[in-house]
Amino acid sequence: MTLFQRRPTLRWLVPLLAALVLAAASSVVGVLSAAARGGLPERSAAQLLVDVQTARLSGLSGTIVQTADLGLPSIPGVGGDGSSDMTSLVAGSHTLRLWYADPDHVRLALLGSLGESDLVRNGTDLWTWSSKQKSATHHTVPRSDARTPRSLADGSPLTPQQAADAALRAITPSTKVSTDGTAVVAGRSAYELVLRPRDSGSLVDSVRIAIDGETHLPTRVQVYADGHTDPAFEVGFTSFDPSTPPDSVFAFNPPPGTKVTESGALDGPDRVPDPRGPGLADPKLVGSGWTSVVLTRLPAGATTDEGGPAAQVLQKLPRVSGSWGSGRLLRGTLFTAVLTDDGRLAVGAVSPDAIYRALAR
Template identity: 60%
Template structure:
């Protein structure tokens, strides 16, 4: 389906994806009609997908609020002085400012209680700044990095209209997800359509995913993930203010603050594609094993190996040490698959085994144990 390959619908979720990577299973549509407010004409869900595909916007700016209520225990370093660090996004509520003027001009500012962290892409310059330690990381990218113009060349066997491509894509994923339309939402004071994705799989902890699509620009402006039986989202990221105009070029200029420690990094040597690219399903893991996915759709489980000691010893540092220290406070579990610590959230579960394996998915703990026992 060339239209989806050349113009991915989720590209307009880039400002949201910069905050957190949100992966959901596929969706289906049976030509249900969106019951929008009077200011919005009715649109079927398939038509809305095409609207997103064909959306054209030179730039945007706004404020994004991300809230996570995943049922996690209190995690060290996610509030106070650390709330301006991107690692804090796994818990609580966070406010960000975003500016976008094309893939080579992007700025994201995470605003904490006592500081700020910025990510800035300005042409070939990529900057990351943290006010906590006044540190700056800089990389000079290749001139064509992040620029993928649409050549308009169709793939073999994919000559079809955008509407036909949308219908075909939705039909293909019919077994996993039901997609309905809800009455239009209001996001950042703007009327929006809303798609509701409901898993057909009864084994998943996810009850629904709701995606709001701006009625005027057709840009996705909010994503909400609800656990089963919950009335409030376990995860939400969306605009509270939204300006669909191109920001001034000066917004993307960055000069290290006085006294900042600047570290230069080498640019990546490849495009991340081809034989040198290792996806999640082929990443090397400890002991020569590879990360792999057990199951399909919403109830799939990722099984990988965590490098290093998982005992939480003092020799550990950084995020792995924090993870191990946190897991030591969680319940111990065991079975034919081994033993370890269990983290149960409202929309996902995770097990870190004593032999260094990590199993995680939007499923109950029993499904993780089955995945760990699978050959």
């Protein structure tokens, strides 16, 4: 106390130190506990791929955080942080909770601030629930046969080792594959499988896939853009508990006052809607590997709707032109897209020049 009495200004160091210590404490604890555990024993990429295929999951509950910083112009009213709308995942940061007991008992909850959307599979019942709309949808799904061993494709004779070798052979010409045993995901040591494009024309710097050291489950995927230190896209667990969650988690009864839509039976993959959407012409691939460009044609009138939200967004994009014609350019951190005035759409993880070259073909 005498020091403080002689030099009263020194007192200000106390709150300052407290602020620094408290701000650093949460991250320091994570780093220290990971350092105390040390790195994991070395494993090759092929060994890791085998581990992932042979991983047996007896149950899981965890929190997943997804962040996307794709460098897109933000569109007010579409998605964004803290929204519990399932379509909002394209921008900002989102928190999901996942519970898994077996393929027939899964629940995924998208947490919004004061809202939640749920997808619950309990046996043959599949429920979706939205707290904001107070609505639920009910499907019935066939029971999946959990005893079928996992393989890359039905009837595929590959052992996990062969599958891993085949996968590595397929990507090696275009990709440098390395491993790293020092990642920490959700406070657990993890391996990382690092994929780097050999072609320098790609906007993707690296893709890092974290694989939990103990359960061998993929726990995080990060995509880094060229020239950025933070991942442009990241989805990973922030908490991870490999134990079977209680059955009560998967029980869902629509509460009174809910609009329930009965959607009947889902028969399997053939009911999944065409991801290309209606009227999109067959896409053409130009180039190969990481620098390939997808060329397609939008249905007529898709963007000519004056005053519509799509047209308004398009108006804000810069105009570009060249020997290939003219159009509007959308540049993100991970991809570039050009929509030409005659309705051609070119998308790729490459610089605009490469897109123009592909369009000029």
